[in-house]
Amino acid sequence: MAGGVAVDFLELYEQAATRRTDLAGFYNRNVRVETDKGPVLVRIRSAASEPMDLACWSEAELLAALDGHVPAAPGLLHAARNPDFQVHEYVPGRRVDELAPDGQPLPEAVLKAIEGLFRTLLRVPAAALPPTAADWPQDGDTPGFAGMLLALVREIRHRGDAAVHDLYEALGVPDDPCRAFAARAHQLARRPFRLLHGDIHRKNMIMNGDGRVSFLDWELALWGDPVYDLADHLHKMSCTPGDRRTLTEAWERSAPEECRDGWRADLDFYLGYEAMKSVVVDTVRWGRRIAGTDDADERSRLSLELAGKLAAARPHWNADAPTLKEPREIEAAVVRCLMRS
Structure with missing residues (x-):
């Protein structure tokens, strides 16, 4: 956090670790903690969670790489391995599932934001991303x-x-x-690989009062077939038929020809x-x-x-x-x- 006295991130972790929170996902607990410079989000890895999804990078490593490339991703303020936690900028607003629960039409601003995210992800250069594992499929496979x-x-x-x-x-x-x-x-x-968020659903989107949407939880991001990101998104969103068509058409508009x-x-x-x-x-x-x-x-x-x-x-x-x-x-x-x- 820029300016002023240095932040004791371990102290923030210790505060967060003792608190109960409803902001718990499958792989992480998310705790809002107040600081002198405003709230932050402390994200603590759940050690007991069984892996049920592919993972390509550590979330902290990816978020650091995305800085300047994906404005809709939260800023990473700190990351540690022992204990395993991150500190993210706090994104104010309401979760989209609170604004429009499963099965209800999505706000127009959310539909446009998802299209914008697809367009951005499909154009992040591979050189900007962390390297993949040696056994990861080659680009286009x-x-x-x-x-x-x-x-x-x-x-x-x-x-x-x-x-x-x-x-x-x-x-x-x-x-x-x-x-x-x-x-x-x-x-x-065979299509060229692109950056995939891998978990775009209503609980991972925050809309603020100005209609700007931020996309959270990047731990399942992948380097892979761009069509998979659309399928994963449609599966998890519980969309109305109209929104499903809109989002599919939005992806098609956003995707470069070689990805289609x-x-x-x-x-x-x-x-x-x-x-x-x-x-x-x-x-x-x-x-x-x-x-x-x-x-x-x-x-x-x-x-x-x-x-x-x-x-x-x-x-x-x-x-x-x-x-x-x-x-x-x-x-x-x-x-x-x-x-x-």
Whole structure:
């Protein structure tokens, strides 16, 4: 923080670590802390969170690289590894999910901001970004990128103890949920890689009083197929049909010609992947949430949501997959598999 007395960032971390907060994501806790120069956001890594997503860089490393290239990203003030935390500039305003919950139309300013973010990300030069790992797919190797996504889902499917495996089986999640995608992955059009945010949804956008939108949570940003960023975004946004068309058209307008080769067919591939991945991941997440509450209404709601995820994934599995489960059957399976003594 420029000017004045130096900030003791470790002290900010220690203040944040003792506080309860509702600003908690899957991989980080986010705590607003007041300083003499105004509020900051202390972002503390959750050590217990299982990796359910690809990661390409450390978030701090990426945010430092994005300074001057992506104005809609929050500023990084400090980063530490032990303890593992960051301090970001505090972005005032309201989360978009508070302004427009899932299923409701998005404000015009938000739609325009998302288009602007796509345009910016698609033009960030590779030279400005941190290097990728040695085994990361080469630029343009979209089949390799998709194969990496599928490998992650297969790894998640076979992770966990016997109770988790039993729950997958009880809910009809195939042993290899990616089998129908593997051949299609090799048929993806080759497009140049671009910077992807990888997690653009309503809770990761803040709109201030002037209508300016900031985009948070860059820990899942990737270097990869630009069509995947659109698919991931559409999957997570719970858009109205009208907003879905608007955002798809916005991406098409924003994308350079070389990024649009074969994009419509490949968008369907990635949307199917997201539906399939969602049920593999959320069988565990939602199952634990169902098992962890004594509220009957909450259990029913979560079981209904998980039933919807199973229904969305089923068309992408083989025809011999077990019969789809009703919410009450899902709840019973969770009790039987995850709550047994």
